[in-house]
Structures are given as C-alpha cells and as structure tokens.
Amino acid sequence: MMARCLARFLVSLLALAICNAASVSHPISDSHRSAALDVFVPLDGSYKSLEEAYEALKSLEILGIDKKSDLSSGTCENVVKVLASPSSALKDVFYALSVNGILKCKTGEDGPKDIVSKLQAGAKDAKLLLDFYYSIRGLVLVKEQFSGTDLTLGNAEAIFRSVKALSQSDGRWRYSSNNAESSTFAAGLAFETLAGVISLAPSEIDQSLIQTVKTGILKLFDSIQKYDDGTFYFDGSEGPISTTASVIRGLTSFAASESTGLNLPGDKIVGLAKFFLGVGIPGDAKDFFNQIDALACLEDNRFSVPLILSLPSTVISLTKKEPLKVKVSTVLGSKAPALSVKLAKALNSKGSSVINNQELKFDADSATYFLDSFPKNFDVGKYTFVFEILLDESANEKGYITEAQTKVPIAATGAIGIENAEIAVLDSDVGSIESQKKLDLTKDGVVSLSANHLQKLRLSFQLTTPLGLVFKPHQAFLKLKHESQVEHIFLVKTSGKKAELVLDFLGLVEKLYYLSGKYEIQLTIGDASMENSLLSNIGHIELDLPERPEKAPLPPLHPTDPYSRYGPKAEISHIFRVPEKLPAKQLSLIFLGLIVLPFIAFLIGLTRLGVNIKSFPSSVGAATSALLFHGGIGAVLLLYVLFWLKLDLFTTLKALSLLGVFLLFVGHRTLSNLAAASNKLKSA
Amino acid sequence: MVKSTSKDAQDLFRSLHSAYSATPTNLKIIDLYVVFAVFTALIQVAYMALVGSFPFNSFLSGVLSCVGTAVLAVCLRIQVNKENKEFKHKTVVTNLRGIVAMFVIAV
Numbered sequence: 001m002m003a004r005c006l007a008r009f010l011v012s013l014l015a016l017a018i019c020n021a022a023s024v025s026h027p028i029s030d031s032h033r034s035a036a037l038d039v040f041v042p043l044d045g046s047y048k049s050l051e052e053a054y055e056a057l058k059s060l061e062i063l064g065i066d067k068k069s070d071l072s073s074g075t076c077e078n079v080v081k082v083l084a085s086p087s088s089a090l091k092d093v094f095y096a097l098s099v100n101g102i103l104k105c106k107t108g109e110d111g112p113k114d115i116v117s118k119l120q121a122g123a124k125d126a127k128l129l130l131d132f133y134y135s136i137r138g139l140v141l142v143k144e145q146f147s148g149t150d151l152t153l154g155n156a157e158a159i160f161r162s163v164k165a166l167s168q169s170d171g172r173w174r175y176s177s178n179n180a181e182s183s184t185f186a187a188g189l190a191f192e193t194l195a196g197v198i199s200l201a202p203s204e205i206d207q208s209l210i211q212t213v214k215t216g217i218l219k220l221f222d223s224i225q226k227y228d229d230g231t232f233y234f235d236g237s238e239g240p241i242s243t244t245a246s247v248i249r250g251l252t253s254f255a256a257s258e259s260t261g262l263n264l265p266g267d268k269i270v271g272l273a274k275f276f277l278g279v280g281i282p283g284d285a286k287d288f289f290n291q292i293d294a295l296a297c298l299e300d301n302r303f304s305v306p307l308i309l310s311l312p313s314t315v316i317s318l319t320k321k322e323p324l325k326v327k328v329s330t331v332l333g334s335k336a337p338a339l340s341v342k343l344a345k346a347l348n349s350k351g352s353s354v355i356n357n358q359e360l361k362f363d364a365d366s367a368t369y370f371l372d373s374f375p376k377n378f379d380v381g382k383y384t385f386v387f388e389i390l391l392d393e394s395a396n397e398k399g400y401i402t403e404a405q406t407k408v409p410i411a412a413t414g415a416i417g418i419e420n421a422e423i424a425v426l427d428s429d430v431g432s433i434e435s436q437k438k439l440d441l442t443k444d445g446v447v448s449l450s451a452n453h454l455q456k457l458r459l460s461f462q463l464t465t466p467l468g469l470v471f472k473p474h475q476a477f478l479k480l481k482h483e484s485q486v487e488h489i490f491l492v493k494t495s496g497k498k499a500e501l502v503l504d505f506l507g508l509v510e511k512l513y514y515l516s517g518k519y520e521i522q523l524t525i526g527d528a529s530m531e532n533s534l535l536s537n538i539g540h541i542e543l544d545l546p547e548r549p550e551k552a553p554l555p556p557l558h559p560t561d562p563y564s565r566y567g568p569k570a571e572i573s574h575i576f577r578v579p580e581k582l583p584a585k586q587l588s589l590i591f592l593g594l595i596v597l598p599f600i601a602f603l604i605g606l607t608r609l610g611v612n613i614k615s616f617p618s619s620v621g622a623a624t625s626a627l628l629f630h631g632g633i634g635a636v637l638l639l640y641v642l643f644w645l646k647l648d649l650f651t652t653l654k655a656l657s658l659l660g661v662f663l664l665f666v667g668h669r670t671l672s673n674l675a676a677a678s679n680k681l682k683s684a
Numbered sequence: 685m686v687k688s689t690s691k692d693a694q695d696l697f698r699s700l701h702s703a704y705s706a707t708p709t710n711l712k713i714i715d716l717y718v719v720f721a722v723f724t725a726l727i728q729v730a731y732m733a734l735v736g737s738f739p740f741n742s743f744l745s746g747v748l749s750c751v752g753t754a755v756l757a758v759c760l761r762i763q764v765n766k767e768n769k770e771f772k773h774k775t776v777v778t779n780l781r782g783i784v785a786m787f788v789i790a791v
Contacts, residue, residue, distance in 0.1 A: 583735035591731045595724055602720035609712050633788070667788070 023229040024408050025277040026310045027333040028295065033063050035281045039288050041067055046074040050082065050095035055289035057102045062296045062332070068103060076105035083115060090122050094134040097141040104145075112146040120151070123159060128176045132163050133189045136196040143200070156201035160209055163193055167213075171220030184236040185243045187220055191250025198257045205259070214262060217251065224268065230403065231278055232271030241279060245290035248272060252297040266304045266401035273298050273306040273331050274403075295331045304401035307336050309387055311408055318380060318414035318466055319531055323372035326360060328389060328402075337400060338392040341369040344405065345386040346378075354378055379467045380414040380529040414466045416473075416530045418442075420498070421461035423521075423538060425451045428506065439538060441523065447539030453505045453546055459492065459523070460500040470497055475526040478503075480512075480519045480541070486555045488512060492523075505543065513555035514548035622673035629670045632663040714761040718754050725750035760787045 040056035047053035053075050060067055082088045082096040093115060099105075119142070122135035136159070139151060153159065166174045166186075173186040194213060198205055225240075226232050236243035255262035276295050282288045298306055310327050328336040340362075346355035354377060360369035389402045424436035434455065437447050441461070451457060459478060463471040476492035478501055488511065492501040505512075519541050526533035636659055643652040707715075728746045737743055763783045 580738045581736075582738070587735065591727065591734075594727050594731075598720045598723035598727070601723075602716055605716045605720075606713060609709055609716065 023274075023278075024311055024314060025274050025308050027277065027308050027329045027331055028063070028292070029333060032281055032292075033065055036060060036063050036065060036288065036292075037067075039283070039285050041071070045071060046078075047071075050075075050078060050092055050099055052285065053078070054095050054098040054102070055285060057099060059289045059292045061102055062292050072103050072105070075099060076103055079103070079105050086114065086118070090119070090131060090134040090138070093118065094138045094141075097138050097145065101141055101145055112142055116142055116151050120153075123153065124155065126162075129163070129166055129173065129186055129189060129193070130175065132159065133193045136193045136200070139200055140196045151200070152202045153197065153200040154202075156197050156203075157205060157209075160194060160197050160201075160205055163190060163197070164209065164213065166190065167216055169219070171216050171218075171223060183238070183243070184220065184223065184234045185238045185246045187216075188243070188246030188248070188250035191217070191247070191254045195250070195253040195257055198254075198259060210259065213254070217254075217262065220247070221265075221268065226271065227275075229274070230267075230271050231275040232268050233275040239287075240275075241282070241287045241290045244272065244275060245294040248294045248297050252301045256302055263303055266399075267404075269298065269301075269304050269401055270306045270403050273308065277308065277331060299330050299332050299334070304399040306331055307339075307389065307400050307402045309341070309389060309402070309406045309408075314408060314410050316374070316410060316412045317531065318374075318378070318412060323370040324410070326369040326371070326387065327367070328369065329367075335367060338394055340390050340392070342388045342390060343371060343385060344388045345384075346410075347384045347386065348379075349382050354383075377467065378412065379465045379469060380412050380416070380471070381465075382529070383410045383412060384408070385410045411528055413529045413531050415532050416471050416527070417464045417466075418525070418534075419462045419464065422459075423447060423449070424458045425449050425541075426456045426458055426502075428454050428456055428504070441525075441534055441536045441538075444537045445539050447521070448542075449539070450542035450544070451505060452544040453509050455505060457503040457505070457541065458500065460498055462498045463494075463525070470494070471527075471530075473499075473525050473527040473530060475524060477524045479522040479524070481522065482512075482515050482555075483518050484515065484555065486513065486515060505545070509545055510552060512543070512545060514545050514552055515555055516543055516545045518542055619673075622670070622677070625666050625669040625673060628666040629663065632659060632666055635659055636663070708766075710764060711761055714757050714764070718757045718761075721750045721754040721757065725754070756787060756790050760784070 036059055040060055042056075047056060053071075057068075057071070057075075079096045079099050082092050083100070088096070097115070116139070119135045119138045122131060123139070126132045126135060136153075139153070143151060166177060167190065168174060168182050170182075171187065172182040172184050173190040174180065174182045175186050191213075198210075220234075223234065224232050225235050233240045234244045234247050238246075251262070251264060255264065273295065276291050276298075279287070279291050282291055307328055308331055310329070312325055312327065316322075316324055326341055328339060328341060330336060341360045343355055343358040343360060345353040347353050355375060358371060360371050362369050385408045387406045387408065388404070389406075391400055391402070418441050421439040421441050422436060423439055425434045426432065427434055434451075435449060437449070439445055439447065439461075449457075463473060465471045472494040476494070476499055478490045478492055479487055480490070481487045488508075490501055490503060492499050521538040521541055522535065523538055524533075524535045636656065639647075639652060639655055639659065643649070647655075725747045728743065728750070732743045760783065
C-alpha cells in the first residue's frame with residue numbers, strides 16, 4: 001500500500017513537470033452522441049464498404065447508441081455474402097467478421113470452418129504486415145464469436161518472428177520487407193497482430209522475443225510528441241489521430257495479455273486521453289471512429305484508466321454567489337470511483353495564491369464536487385485554479401490515473417462600482433473649468449456642452465472592484481459621433497486611481513475633419529470580469545471648429561440623416577430695439593403752441609406796420625394772374641403740409657415740379673402786369 | 685458808475701429806436717419776418733434741449749429751414765435797401781420786382 005502510494009507520488013511529480021499550461025478537457029458527452037448520429041448513420045441505411053460499416057457500428061456501440069435494428073438488415077446481407085464466398089479477400093473477411101461481432105448476424109453453421117482454413121492459410125503465406133494483421137486478427141475474432149471452434153496457430157513463434165522482422169530500430173514498423181517506408185501507424189497494427197499471435201499461441205512465446213518488442217515500444221515512446229498543456233500524441237503520414245489511435249489499440253491489446261507484463265507510464269496515458277478529448281467533435285467519420293475507439297481502449301485497459309477533471313462553467317460570478325462545480329469522470333463520461341478533489345492553489349494574475357488547500361464538497365445526487373465559499377479577498381479578475389485529485393484507498397484495485405495537477409483558467413466576474421464620473425470643458429492653457437457636469441453613467445444623460453477649438457474636453461471616472469481596489473477595464477472608449485454620421489473613437493486610459501481622457505480640440509481639429517456642429521458623446525466601458533459593462537449615451541457637445549483649409553482631408557461620405565438637418569431648429573427669441581423714450585405728449589403740445597406764437601406775433605406786427613394790399617391790380621386780366629400767382633404759392637405751401645402728413649418725396653417732387661412750372665408762367669405774367677402798371681404811372 | 689451806465693444804456697436804446705423808425709416800411713416788414721424766423725428756430729432748439737434729439741432729422745430740418753429763410757430775407761433786405769450804396773446791383777435783374785421774384789423762388 002505504501003509502495004503504491006509512493007509510486008503514485010513519484011509519478012505525480014513527473015507529471016508536474018509536464019503540465020504547465022492551463023486547459024480544461026471535457027469527457028465525451030451527449031453532444032458527441034448526437035453528432036455521431038449525423039456522422040455514422042447513412043441516409044439510405046447501407047454502408048459503402050464493410051470497413052465503413054465496422055467503424056460506424058463500433059462507434060455507435062461504444063457511445064451506447066442503439067441503431068442495430070435499423071442498420072442490420074442490409075449490412076448483414078453483405079456480411080453473410082462475404083463470409084460465404086470462398087474468393088473474398090482477407091481484408092473483407094476481416095471486416096465482415098468485425099461487423100458480425102457487433103451485429104451478430106446469422107451466418108450459418110458451416111461458415112467458420114472455411115473461414116478458419118482460409119485465414120490460417122493466409123497467415124502462413126503472408127509476407128506483408130497487412131496480410132498478417134487481417135489473418136491473425138480474423139482468427140482472434142472467429143475465436144471470440146464462434147466459441148465452439150477450436151483453432152490454434154501451429155507456427156505461432158515463426159509468425160511472431162516474421163512479423164517482428166518487419167520492425168525497425170527506432171520503434172516503427174515497415175509494411176513489407178521490400179519497402180523501406182515505415183510508419184508509426186504500422187507499429188500499432190503490428191502490436192495488435194503480435195497480441196493476437198500471443199493469444200492464439202498454444203504455448204508460451206519465448207520471453208526474449210516479447211522483451212524485444214517491449215524495448216521497441218519504449219523506443220517508440222521516444223518519438224511521442226507533446227503540446228504544452230500536457231497532451232501527448234504520435235504523428236505520422238496518416239495524420240495524428242489515426243496514428244495515435246492505432247498505437248493505442250496496439251498497445252492496449254498487447255498489454256491485455258498477461259504474459260507481456262507491459263506497463264505504460266501513467267502520465268502518457270493521461271496525455272493521450274487528453275489529446276483525444278481535445279479533438280472535440282470530429283466531422284470526419286474515420287477521425288470520429290478513431291477518437292471513440294481509442295478512448296474506449298483507454299477506458300477499459302488493464303493497467304491504468306485515466307480520469308478527467310472537468311468544469312461545466314469556468315466563470316465565478318461574485319454577484320450570483322453560486323458554487324463552482326467540478327466533475328470527475330472517465331474519458332467516456334462514466335462514473336469515477338470514490339475520490340476527493342482539493343483546490344491546491346488559486347493563483348491570481350500576479351502569481352500569488354489567494355486560496356490554499358481547500359477541499360471541495362461532494363454532492364452525491366449530481367456527482368459533482370463544489371466549492372461554495374470564497375475568501376473575503378477574492379476579487380474579480382483572472383485566476384488559475386490548480387486542482388488535485390486524491391484517490392481513496394478503496395479504488396486502488398483498478399488502477400486509475402489522473403493528472404497530478406489540473407490547471408484550470410477561471411474568470412471571476414462581479415459588479416464594478418463607477419464613481420465620480422464627470423465631464424468638463426476646460427479652457428486650454430490655464431486649465432480653468434468653463435463648465436462641468438456630474439454624470440450618472442447608469443442612465444442615459446442629456447448633458448449638453450459647447451466648446452470651441454481652443455478648449456479641451458475632460459472625462460474622468462473611477463472604477464472600483466467589489467473589494468474596493470482600483471479596476472482597470474479592458475475597454476474604455478469614448479465615441480464622438482457627428483450629425484453627419486462621422487465617428488471618432490478615443491481611448492480612456494487608467495492611470496493611478498482614476499480613468500481620464502483629455503481631448504485637446506486644437507490638436508484634433510484635423511482629425512475631426514474640421515466639422516463643426518453637434519456631436520453625440522457615447523461612453524463604452526467593458527471587461528471580461530465586469531458584469532455591469534455599460535454603453536451610455538452621455539449627451540451632446542456643440543463644437544465650433546475653424547473653416548477647413550484647402551489641403552485638409554475631406555470627411556468620409558456617409559448618408560446624412562435628412563431629418564436631423566431639416567428638422568425644426570431651436571426657437572429664436574428676437575430682441576427688439578428698445579423704443580426711444582418719447583417726451584410727454586403735453587410737453588410736445590405746449591411747444592407746438594409756442595411755435596405758433598411767433599407767427600401770430602409776425603402777423604400782428606405786419607398790421608401794426610400798416611401793411612396793405614393796395615397795389616393789388618384791379619383790372620381783370622392782371623387780377624387773375626395775381627390771384628393765380630398767390631394761389632399757386634398757397635398750393636405749394638399746402639403741398640408741403642401734405643408731404644409732412646402723408647405723401648412721400650417722389651409724389652411731392654412731381655407735384656412740386658408741376659406747380660413750379662405753373663407758378664413761373666403766372667408769376668411772370670403778374671410781374672409784367674405790375675411793371676406795365678408802374679410804367680404807366682411813371683409816364684402818366 | 686452804475687447809474688451812469690444804465691442811463692447810457694437807456695439813451696442808447698432810445699436813439700436806436702428813433703433811428704429805426706425812420707426806415708421805410710418795406711424793410712421793417714422784412715426785419716419782422718427775419719425776427720419771426722429766428723424766434724421759431726430758437727424755440728425749436730429749446731425744445732430739443734429739453735427732450736433730447738431723438739428724431740435728429742426733424743430738429744435739423746426745422747432749425748435749418750428757419751435759418752435758411754432768415755438768411756434769404758436778409759439777402760433780400762440788402763438788395764432792396766436804397767441806402768445801401770456799396771452793394772451795387774450785380775444781379776441779373778436790376779429792378780425791385782425781379783429781386784422779389786428771385787426771393788420767392790428761392791424760398
């Protein structure tokens with residue numbers, strides 16, 4: 001017991017060196033089974049060849065999907081035909097027997113004898129590896145299926161040697177002695193063949209021969225390839241999946257016979273299991289078969305059965321407070337034996353461990369292990385959880401093997417607090433704040449700012465984790481979107497305690513394509529660890545930028561939204577000229593009276609001076625012209641009054657010109673009359 | 685001294701008055717008209733001083749028209765005055781009628 005524990009401890013130490021990268025493998029699940037139905041069940045119910053039929057049926061059988069009733073009729077016909085015909089090739093016989101093993105078709109009583117003799121002849125005359133393979137394996141299948149038959153391989157040792165002769169020193173095998181081309185795939189086939197020979201041999205094969213094969217196997221393991229996360233595989237010309245599957249088939253069948261005493265290193269078994277699980281769901285039928293077949297071999301082998309630790313969800317939500325679930329199962333998803341799972345370390349991104357040696361509780365109903373309590377200093381972020389599986393003592397009769405330490409990347413998410421969010425417009429050099437507004441980023445705000453190209457825009461906020469530490473998000477973007485749909489995105493950088501972005505418009509004028517107008521401001525904060533990532537429309541900023549110079553680049557053309565440009569604009573409030581303060585009405589009227597006074601005084605003075613109109617002509621002609629003349633002057637005065645009250649300058653001038661011409665004539669006549677009258681007086 | 689100055693002023697005023705009475709009636713009419721025009725202008729200026737020059741155009745037109753007619757009347761008076769020997773008639777019309785006609789047109 002102690003020795004076994006020690007051996008296991010040593011093996012786990014070895015495994016530690018290999019498992020560096022963190023990864024999560026998942027065992028075969030129902031998604032595999034549903035995919036298998038798509039891949040392996042043919043549309044018309046029959047397969048193209050017996051090889052295909054065997055691969056499909058074996059896979060379905062391993063996965064536990066029962067489709068035999070649908071597919072058996074057509075395939076069985078084929079099987080019976082092949083087995084009954086004496087001229088079938090070895091390969092067809094082999095695959096027919098394989099399919100028969102699954103479908104258990106009715107082949108008749110005399111079938112086996114012919115087949116046995118055929119196969120035995122084939123084994124004796126074989127030169128190529130494949131011939132050996134088909135005939136030996138065929139004989140093994142016959143032995144399994146038809147229990148009554150008694151067949152032995154007389155020249156078992158000779159066959160063993162001739163197969164062994166095809167091996168190479170580097171562990172690989174050749175297909176034939178003529179052809180120098182060797183492959184690892186052939187090695188797998190050879191192991192299966194040799195295992196078949198051993199099982200069919202009537203007596204023990206010489207141990208030295210078996211020993212040479214074992215050394216060959218060890219040599220073959222030298223050529224194993226690996227990935228960083230502890231996955232092992234064999235590569236070859238047939239592709240890694242086929243090659244590795246072939247080797248596993250060969251090794252497991254070779255180790256299955258007691259006499260060989262082959263023990264494969266446990267870490268490599270786990271690595272090979274992880275390789276096949278890491279393939280996912282293959283789309284190709286051959287890859288699918290190889291994956292399932294290899295995993296079935298690993299699940300069921302004698303020496304060590306790998307156990308896989310998987311997590312249905314690798315995200316811990318600090319707000320939901322759900323436990324972290326861990327499942328341990330075999331590669332095909334079957335139940336694991338009694339064991340305990342321990343969280344050895346929880347490494348955060350800095351490399352220090354926040355949880356140490358925490359044992360997970362077991363829930364028997366769902367067969368999962370869970371961790372439900374996290375320490376107080378468990379903050380959001382990325383962690384690497386290192387799990388260790390400790391097998392209970394009772395499970396030791398069947399050798400189970402696990403990875404020494406399974407590293408799983410875990411993300412812890414939580415609600416990030418956003419504080420002190422504010423946006424401000426600063427005057428450039430001095431840095432004085434022109435306008436500043438506090439933001440509530442959970443709601444869409446209607447902040448409205450305005451700035452010209454000499455000012456700066458500053459946005460700042462603080463993000464804190466649930467524990468109160470400063471949080472630096474992966475994404476913090478500020479987007480300015482012009483009304484013509486031209487967008488500009490800026491990064492908000494976190495430094496020290498807060499995240500801040502200062503946009504200096506003087507330097508950004510060219511980037512903004514000199515477009516003035518209304519810009520929508522949108523802030524995006526996001527992170528894998530942040531459950532409340534947000535995209536918030538903060539509001540608008542009205543930017544006043546200078547005119548575009550000749551050489552500046554034009555903005556990219558976007559279809560403009562016509563409603564935003566031709567929609568109603570803000571209402572204009574007119575400011576009228578304040579009317580002048582007029583003097584009081586009475587004052588104006590008083591002065592009107594005062595103006596009239598000098599006129600009255602003038603008239604009174606005239607009468608006092610003895611003004612007379614004696615010279616007014618009395619004769620008719622002269623009187624008329626005189627009257628007309630005075631009337632004309634009166635009309636001009638009247639015209640002035642009308643001009644003041646009502647008329648405009650043009651009509652007044654027109655009338656004035658007419659009257660003026662009229663007056664000239666009349667005046668001239670009056671004057672000439674007066675001159676004639678005075679001459680008369682003078683002469684008289 | 686004061687008494688003598690006031691007496692001088694009264695004497696001066698009386699002599700002016702008597703001299704003025706001798707002027708012919710025509711000229712007196714013209715003088716009266718001039719006084720009338722100037723008074724009107726002065727009243728307008730006083731009004732503007734009181735209430736401010738808001739419609740400045742109105743003020744200007746009123747004052748300048750009065751002053752203009754006053755100036756034209758003075759011009760007429762000069763030309764009509766028989767005693768004014770220095771002012772030889774260099775005008776287009778030599779007789780009284782012509783001068784009055786020109787005045788009327790100018791106004």
